[in-house]
Amino acid sequence: MVLTGAVAAFRGAVGFCSRIPVGSGEADWEAFRRRPAALPAVGYALGPLVALPVVAAAAAPVRVPSATVAVAFPAWLSLVTGITHLDGVADLGDAAVVHGDADRRRAVLKDSSLGVGGALAVALVVVGLATAGAAVADAIRLSAGGAAALVVAAEVSARGATAALVCLGDAAHEGLGSALTGESGPRSLAGVALAVAPAVPLAGTLGGSAGVRATVAALVAAGVVGLLAFAWARARLGGVSGDVLGATTELARATALHAGVIAWTLS
Template identity: 70%
Template structure:
């Protein structure tokens, strides 16, 4: 029974967090929303898949410009994970710049129109992804294994940060946020942390002597982004929502990638 539920939760997480065709049944969704640890758990597979453009560029017999790899990385990421989370970035960006109280900001979150704040937020995230992809391509030119590990670490860290918000946050209204937060609590943080442990241990093993610093850099970035997102959402929106989860996922990935590359360069 426990194994069946765990498998269902993983399928639900893959169906929710990516466009991987695993099926999206009601049972999978229910198991997923009650298991926040499934988010970082599927980050391993998603991260490995997202790293394919970097690996392909490193393995082809011609030199591919890092910026080209960065563009391919960002485009491939959107194909693999969809644009649902980017929509969260846009909505949170619009809500962040609007004048008014929490009710007004929540109204902006629900508005499908794209404003200046959302446009700027999207541009920064996409530009950050392209730059991160180019930086990881430079890493791959010296060590493909290190580059892939960096991408996987950032993906697991981003998913763990999002899952942590699910565990500790409360939704200000009915919707995706409440569906996730109502089924979990702070006790679920232990499972989220446990799901990220293999990434930390594996990263240190593959990356060698500088692995501890890289792992610390990526995961610290994810923790900081998650903490800032939680604090902002609680003070400005009255709680976390589906848009906040999506924005946290995207921002934690971008910041984690850059932090990991910087730590790798310094190691």
């Protein structure tokens, strides 16, 4: 029964976090809502797919231009995972620059129009992903395993940071945020940690000691982003929303990739 629930939660997470047609239904969604550990777990499945452009560039017998990787990586990422989380970045960018109290910021979150703050936030995230993809391919050239390890680590750590918000946060209003946070609590963090932990030995297998250092750096960086997002959401919005969760995933992924590249180059 436990295994069946875990499989359903994983299938629900894949359907929620990507555009992969897994045929998830209402039962899978309900199982996913009760198991935030499914978020980092799905990173192990999505990570290798997301890494394909970077791995191809790192393993290519000829040097692939950095600009090519910079375009291919975020474009491919959007094809695999969709743009739902990026929409959260746009909404939070608009809410971050508006003047007023939490109610005013929450009203801006619900506004479908894109403002200057949202446009700037999306641009920064896309540029961050593009430069991160190029940096991974350049720093880990000729090591397809190392490149894959770092991208997988970033995907797992980003979704682990989001899962931590689900466990610790409370929603300020009804919506996706409340649908997820209402089913979990701090005790669920243990399951999230167990789901994230295998990223370190996996990185050691694929990328050696440099891969381990890069993965640890990615995990720490994503965790910091998660903590900052949690603190900002509580102070400025009164709680965690679906937009906060989506934006945390995007920001944590980009930050984790850059931190991992820096750690790798120090080896």
